[in-house]
Amino acid sequence: MAAAVITLYPAVTPPSYHRIVSPTLKIPTDTQRPIPVGLLACQRDPLLRELETSIISCTISQPASFPSIKKGKKASAAALTDQPALEVILHDTVIFPEGGGQPSDTGIIKTADGRTWTVTQAKRHGGHAVHYVLADKAEDGLASLTPGTNVTVALGELGFDRRYDHMSMHTSQHLLSAVLENRLDIHTLSWSLTAAPAPCYVELARSMTTEEILVIQSEANRLVFEGRKVHVEVQEMDVQSQPAVPVLESGRAVGKGVPTDYTGGIMRTVIIDGVDRSPCCGTHLPTLHNLQLFIIPQTETLSRSATTSARLYFLAGPRLITYLTSTHSQIAAAAATLSCGAPQVPDRIGQVVDERKRAEKRVDDLEFELAKNVARDVWQEMMSSEAVLFVKHVHRTDDSANPLGFLSAITTAFANIIPAERAFVLVFSSSPSSQTSASASVLLVFGSDERCVRPAGDLLKGKLNVKGGGKGTRWSGKFTGVWREGREDAVVSEVLKAIST
Numbered sequence: 001m002a003a004a005v006i007t008l009y010p011a012v013t014p015p016s017y018h019r020i021v022s023p024t025l026k027i028p029t030d031t032q033r034p035i036p037v038g039l040l041a042c043q044r045d046p047l048l049r050e051l052e053t054s055i056i057s058c059t060i061s062q063p064a065s066f067p068s069i070k071k072g073k074k075a076s077a078a079a080l081t082d083q084p085a086l087e088v089i090l091h092d093t094v095i096f097p098e099g100g101g102q103p104s105d106t107g108i109i110k111t112a113d114g115r116t117w118t119v120t121q122a123k124r125h126g127g128h129a130v131h132y133v134l135a136d137k138a139e140d141g142l143a144s145l146t147p148g149t150n151v152t153v154a155l156g157e158l159g160f161d162r163r164y165d166h167m168s169m170h171t172s173q174h175l176l177s178a179v180l181e182n183r184l185d186i187h188t189l190s191w192s193l194t195a196a197p198a199p200c201y202v203e204l205a206r207s208m209t210t211e212e213i214l215v216i217q218s219e220a221n222r223l224v225f226e227g228r229k230v231h232v233e234v235q236e237m238d239v240q241s242q243p244a245v246p247v248l249e250s251g252r253a254v255g256k257g258v259p260t261d262y263t264g265g266i267m268r269t270v271i272i273d274g275v276d277r278s279p280c281c282g283t284h285l286p287t288l289h290n291l292q293l294f295i296i297p298q299t300e301t302l303s304r305s306a307t308t309s310a311r312l313y314f315l316a317g318p319r320l321i322t323y324l325t326s327t328h329s330q331i332a333a334a335a336a337t338l339s340c341g342a343p344q345v346p347d348r349i350g351q352v353v354d355e356r357k358r359a360e361k362r363v364d365d366l367e368f369e370l371a372k373n374v375a376r377d378v379w380q381e382m383m384s385s386e387a388v389l390f391v392k393h394v395h396r397t398d399d400s401a402n403p404l405g406f407l408s409a410i411t412t413a414f415a416n417i418i419p420a421e422r423a424f425v426l427v428f429s430s431s432p433s434s435q436t437s438a439s440a441s442v443l444l445v446f447g448s449d450e451r452c453v454r455p456a457g458d459l460l461k462g463k464l465n466v467k468g469g470g471k472g473t474r475w476s477g478k479f480t481g482v483w484r485e486g487r488e489d490a491v492v493s494e495v496l497k498a499i500s501t
Helices: 138-144 156-184 210-226 315-337 341-383 403-417 450-464 488-500
Strands: 018-021 050-060 086-092 107-110 116-125 129-135 150-153 188-192 200-203 230-236 266-272 276-279 294-303 310-314 389-397 424-432 440-447 467-472 474-480
Touching: 050 138, 050 188, 086 138, 107 156, 116 474, 129 310, 150 188, 156 188, 156 200, 156 210, 156 266, 156 315, 188 266, 200 294, 276 315, 310 315, 315 341, 341 389, 341 403, 403 424, 403 440, 424 450, 424 488, 440 450, 450 467
Parallel strands: 018 230, 389 424
Antiparallel strands: 050 086, 050 150, 086 129, 107 116, 107 150, 116 129, 188 200, 200 310, 230 266, 266 276, 294 310, 424 440, 440 474, 467 474
16 A cells, blocks of 8 residues: 655745845835736745735737647646637736746636636746636636736645645755755756656766765755755846856856846845855745755766766655655565565565576577577488578577577577588578567578578568668568468568579
């Protein structure tokens, strides 16, 4: 039985979380104007689940800006449907538009007429958050979601679970990157917030040893256990004073700057008390207290044309709990299959692998002996034949993973015993025991002279539609379909008869 995963969320965001440090910056109160990305409710209060707000605009989504469905770290939460989508801008929102490496939230909009509209994702257009809303009919959506109308925008239960997972991983990334740089002077080049429940990763300028990883994990979790506070400082952006993105000696940029298409005018900095200050537009937890960071103790090296980097994978929060639950279930299942306790699984797997290798070695030895016997039978038949050009077709049933390898072993054994002066063309074929129209049979033509082998291969191509080719005295190919003794075997016999006359 699968274990239940229960996550205890913090109740509310503390008032000190969101701090406006510019004396002239105010949160817009004019409901006819949208609050810019950087000051949204989802960024001011990341634990807020719903909000009363108003609609600024609602238009039919154009194909060029329709929410894209991509595989990977920024996969949309909803698949493409035949339903039309509307682009809705609200005065304020709890639905985070993707940015800072963090995917979009999903949620709902509830209108006064009692209808609930699904928000598949939100994206930042310039400085505003645009909600992509599904509608059975675009006209109904335009009539219900009219500008000036008061609505409730909410994450919903699933939407908040998604948000909390994203926040946990995003805040953990800030913590991990800060500790890496402070302790080992290893810069984070980029990061990926993958789709749950897969581990996320940071891309680093170099790989790390297991000892270094354990040191970083220990230091990060010390800060987690201390419950370091997290808060956000916002100020008006001075475009002229924006610092350039740091560049390493290799020429690789460290992180990313403010997007060039951002027009919201807000500079937002996320601070982990006494640990890190990083510009970021994403949503973050108000404390490290519930994170419990786990780093997978290995790095994956990436080589590019001019640089080499490494990926370090990590888990935290609900995703870590899910990972541990899944891992425990997998180990328990493996232990049951192997008839041992969970601690003995690695040793038992080692024993099974060793036994498998020994069994494969025995099979290889037996196949080698069988190949020699088949070759000897053909050789004896050839020695009793008075034909100038000896031809022979041998078909067998083989369900092994590499039937062509066994046929090659036969020809090698045959080549070791055949007199050099004897002319011959042999066709070996092999089919699986259970066949369908998509089954593959393999053929191997082997002869004493290329001038006989090549014509045989060409004829097999033409008569059986075999796909293949070869060089010298060997030609191999693949036949797709059901191989029948009275049909395909007869065609091979015709081919051999044609080249022997």
